[in-house]
Amino acid sequence: MELRIGVIGTGAIGEDHIRRLTDTITGARVVALSDINKENAMRVSKKYNVTFYETGYEVIWSPDVDAVVIASWDPTHAEFVLECIKAKKHVLCEKPLGTSAEECMEIVKAEAAGGKKLVQVGFMRRYDKGYRKLKEIIESGEIGEPLMIHCCHRNRVPGPQHTTDMTIKNSGIHEIDILRWLLGEDYESGQVLMAKQNQNALDGLKDPQIMLLKTKSGVRIDAEVNMNSHYGYDIQCEVVGEKGVIRLPDPISILKKKSGMGSHEILADWSQRFVEAYDVEFQQWINSIKESGPVGPNAWDGYVAAVTADTLIKARKLKTIEPIILEPQPAFYC
Numbered sequence: 001m002e003l004r005i006g007v008i009g010t011g012a013i014g015e016d017h018i019r020r021l022t023d024t025i026t027g028a029r030v031v032a033l034s035d036i037n038k039e040n041a042m043r044v045s046k047k048y049n050v051t052f053y054e055t056g057y058e059v060i061w062s063p064d065v066d067a068v069v070i071a072s073w074d075p076t077h078a079e080f081v082l083e084c085i086k087a088k089k090h091v092l093c094e095k096p097l098g099t100s101a102e103e104c105m106e107i108v109k110a111e112a113a114g115g116k117k118l119v120q121v122g123f124m125r126r127y128d129k130g131y132r133k134l135k136e137i138i139e140s141g142e143i144g145e146p147l148m149i150h151c152c153h154r155n156r157v158p159g160p161q162h163t164t165d166m167t168i169k170n171s172g173i174h175e176i177d178i179l180r181w182l183l184g185e186d187y188e189s190g191q192v193l194m195a196k197q198n199q200n201a202l203d204g205l206k207d208p209q210i211m212l213l214k215t216k217s218g219v220r221i222d223a224e225v226n227m228n229s230h231y232g233y234d235i236q237c238e239v240v241g242e243k244g245v246i247r248l249p250d251p252i253s254i255l256k257k258k259s260g261m262g263s264h265e266i267l268a269d270w271s272q273r274f275v276e277a278y279d280v281e282f283q284q285w286i287n288s289i290k291e292s293g294p295v296g297p298n299a300w301d302g303y304v305a306a307v308t309a310d311t312l313i314k315a316r317k318l319k320t321i322e323p324i325i326l327e328p329q330p331a332f333y334c
């Protein structure tokens with residue numbers, strides 16, 4: 001059976017997901033889309049022969065739609081996810097699940113009350129080969145207990161709407177989720193340091209920022225989140241263990257030696273860097289909802305990431321180290 005998918009948001013990643021669902025993923029087809037930018041949505045609708053709906057709500061409630069992908073702006077996510085839960089439809093919501101811990105908790109409570117797992121969050125790094133290998137090695141015990149993690153998340157330039165808080169709750173949230181998943185434990189506290197500021201950043205944008213996290217077992221993490229590398233999209237992660245160090249590989253890239261110079265390409269953005277991860281994420285999501293239900297990052301993971309991001313933003317504003325405090329985890333997610 002082919003799953004009929006509705007997509008809300010046909011901007012950069014929304015269109016990319018429609019392409020992937022159409023050209024790469026098997027067992028699903030996009031039948032509905034919506035975007036408040038009607039002109040662009042109509043272009044995408046024609047390109048992929050998908051029916052345009054005036055609102056995301058119409059996509060969600062359409063009898064022709066079995067499951068929904070949310071790829072609209074961050075502040076719209078929670079309301080659309082809650083509506084999917086009401087409509088009892090599976091939903092893959094791009095990160096972040098909501099723009100605050102409160103919004104995410106509302107989703108957690110609504111999903112648990114409905115008694116069926118319907119929500120998956122687009123933390124696609126969990127499907128990246130490099131991160132999966134790091135996790136496998138950590139879990140094998142080969143490098144002993146992890147002690148520290150150094151990482152960086154560099155974007156070439158930010159989008160025009162990017163804000164200082166979004167550096168943590170839109171970009172840094174990937175580090176927050178992937179490192180918790182890698183280590184298999186929650187955070188105890190967090191802090192944010194400001195480096196010397198980049199004068200090329202958008203007006204008023206504080207950049208770069210350094211997120212410092214401590215896990216419950218004492219692992220120390222430093223994560224540079226830099227929106228203005230200007231040279232490319234660069235994701236680094238090094239785990240220092242008791243008996244060895246492991247490092248996330250860069251994407252495969254040919255070293256070119258020519259005219260007395262050696263060089264290799266650095267990718268421009270997330271759509272290239274994580275292309276395979278998104279493909280795996282979507283194929284597994286489609287397969288899982290046809291079988292026993294979604295198995296990827298869930299609403300609880302979205303909530304934990306949001307609590308952590310909110311706490312880091314508070315810590316940055318107060319220049320303090322803040323405890324990261326979670327509500328008790330509902331048995332539904334255990």
Ligand SMILES: NC(=O)C1=CN([C@@H]2O[C@H](COP(=O)(O)OP(=O)(O)OC[C@H]3O[C@@H](n4cnc5c(N)ncnc54)[C@H](O)[C@@H]3O)[C@@H](O)[C@H]2O)C=CC1
Pocket residue numbers: 008009010011012013014034035036037055056071072073074076094095096122123124170270
């Ligand atoms: N997992 C990942 O690596 C990535 C995730 N994202 C997430 O995907 C989402 C979209 O990001 P981009 O595509 O980069 O942004 P974008 O700005 O290119 O596209 C967002 C689209 O949502 C539309 N939109 C806004 N409100 C809407 C509403 N109420 N109903 C329907 N459409 C609405 C906008 O008109 C726009 O076309 C964001 O939440 C972002 O955090 C984005 C890039 C990578």
Ligand SMILES: O=C1[C@@H](O)[C@H](O)[C@@H](O)[C@H](O)[C@H]1O
Pocket residue numbers: 155170171172174270
């Ligand atoms: O999720 C993403 C974007 O929304 C975000 O703005 C970028 O910083 C991230 O690298 C990308 O993966």
